[in-house]
Amino acid sequence: MVQEKIQKANQEALEKILNGQPVLIGIGTASEVVPGMTKKSILHAGPPVTWEKMSGPLKGAVIGGLIYEGLAVNEAEAVALAESGEIIFDPCHHHNAVGPMAGVMTASMPVWIIKNMTYGNEAYCTLNEGLGKVLRYGAYGEDVINRLKWMETVLAPVLKEALALSGSLDLKNMIAQVIMMGDEGHNRNKAGTSLLIRELAPHIIGTSFSNEAKIEVLRFIHGNDHFFLNLTMPACKATLEAAKDIPYSTIVYTMARNGTEFGIRVSGLGDRWFTAPAEIIDGLYFPGYSAADANPDIGDSTITETCGIGGFAMAAAPAIVQFVGGTPQDAINYSKLMYEITEAENNTYKIPVLNFKGTATGIDIQKVVETNILPIINTGIAHNKPGVGQVGAGLVRPPMKCFEDALEAFVLDLEEKGAI
Structure with missing residues (x-):
């Protein structure tokens, strides 16, 4: 009897997972679209954790996030603020969001907005910075902060306008294609990033931004094979949350x-x-x-x-x-x-x-x-x-x-x- 209930419940969960339809519908600012986000919120990857128990890369990403938000001007100030109890640390997963590696998301960061069209729930993720010395791996030098600011002021606005021109993108269909093309959706994203450029490039060209800005955006995505990862993740999050x-x-x-x-x-x-x-x-x-x-x-x-x-x-x-x-x-x-x-x-x-x-x-x-x-x-x-x-x-x-x-x-x- 109990096993029958478990089997029936698992079948229901599977139906919701398999019937999910994650679609990219836009880009927003975390403070405006992510539920429960505040100026002093730092969302992070994984289960709940306190500052004292955070690993090195997560602490590094928190330091960078506080500097990026203008809540601290250097590492010492950021550490003091993180230790003060003023900052709200919470998992991305508690806010319908996901974050790669350290997963730090702060109020001013641009985020992808993905909607599960079958069940109506949404999921969010920051935009991918690339590999190496980046915030999600715990780096927080001046070059890291400058890149994040460029992503906020140039990359996200260009992509937001391009998406308004293109309309929503069916991520489930796109992920199915990239798996056929040699990606697996986590650490290999060459096909996914290539398909995304193919979908968005004509619309990026059609935006009202300067040619310089358009070229910068296209070059950045082209030079970052992992750009599509930050779309597969919220697509999966939106799919699974329904179960x-x-x-x-x-x-x-x-x-x-x-x-x-x-x-x-x-x-x-x-x-x-x-x-x-x-x-x-x-x-x-x-x-x-x-x-x-x-x-x-x-x-x-x-x-x-x-x-x-x-x-x-x-x-x-x-x-x-x-x-x-x-x-x-x-x-x-x-x-x-x-x-x-x-x-x-x-x-x-x-x-x-x-x-x-x-x-x-x-x-x-x-x-x-x-x-x-x-x-x-x-x-x-x-x-x-x-x-x-x-x-x-x-x-x-x-x-x-x-x-x-x-x-x-x-x-x-x-x-x-x-x-x-």
């Missing part, structure tokens, strides 16, 4: 990390986080760096794996192994293994090399614990000290404790309901 709060469901609708802890949330258990210490990533390092420099796993970008792409779709993107390590056969094997812990094959995201089989979708905490198979995640590696930035990329898995604790809580919840 939240379905009683008896054991489907995971959030996986996220803050650089200190990894956390998951389960449909039938609502907003509750189940956390454990974040793992060190096994990967490839940039010249001059090693595992000794690596911060534990960080970022909201695991929302892609939660939705059935990213690491789950690596078989579609064999070239990803040049960035994260391993072999093309490893990529295929990882994707195949994920069917053991999921409830369905995706009806839209297909893997050509697997005879166009849909990606493994709908992580079930029961199956994870029963099989002892953990989700595979590919991700960037941040330096463990504030201000340095990215040092590599690789593969990682969540701590099993998150899933064990969630399943234990689920059983207790059933007992309290008198279901068992």
Whole structure:
């Protein structure tokens, strides 16, 4: 009887995930569109964390965010303000948002606005800065702040007007295309960024901005292969949020990390986080760096794996192994293994090399614990000290404790309901 209820609830959750229709509808300012955002709010990746427990890259990104907002003029002032208790720290996930790596979002930052046209909910994400010494990896030098200001004053306004001319963009269809073209939607975004330029370039040219501004915008996107990541993430967030709060469901609708802890949330258990210490990533390092420099796993970008792409779709993107390590056969094997812990094959995201089989979708905490198979995640590696930035990329898995604790809580919840 109970298992029938669980199966029915999981089927409902899966239907909502598979029927989701994420669409890019515009760009706004965080303070104006993100629910609950204030001038002294700092949203971050992963589950809740205090300043004292924040990792180096997250602290670095907070410092940069406070300087960017004009709330501090230097590192010392920013640290003092962060320690004062005046700043509201909260996960992006608590505000219908997601953020890559440190995930810091502040009031003045421009954000993509994605709407799930099937269920009406929205999701938000900042615009992607590129790789290396960038805010999301904990860097906060003058060049980082200047780039963010340019993104606020030039990049976002040009793209906003271009989107007004183009109309909304169907991200689900676009993500399906890029997986066919060799991306996996998390760490390989060459096809996605290329398709986005193809969609927007004519409209960027048609905006009222100067030719210089248009050229700067096109060059910036062209030079940033990861620009599309900040669209796949909120597309996945908008898709998964519709599957939240379905009683008896054991489907995971959030996986996220803050650089200190990894956390998951389960449909039938609502907003509750189940956390454990974040793992060190096994990967490839940039010249001059090693595992000794690596911060534990960080970022909201695991929302892609939660939705059935990213690491789950690596078989579609064999070239990803040049960035994260391993072999093309490893990529295929990882994707195949994920069917053991999921409830369905995706009806839209297909893997050509697997005879166009849909990606493994709908992580079930029961199956994870029963099989002892953990989700595979590919991700960037941040330096463990504030201000340095990215040092590599690789593969990682969540701590099993998150899933064990969630399943234990689920059983207790059933007992309290008198279901068992």
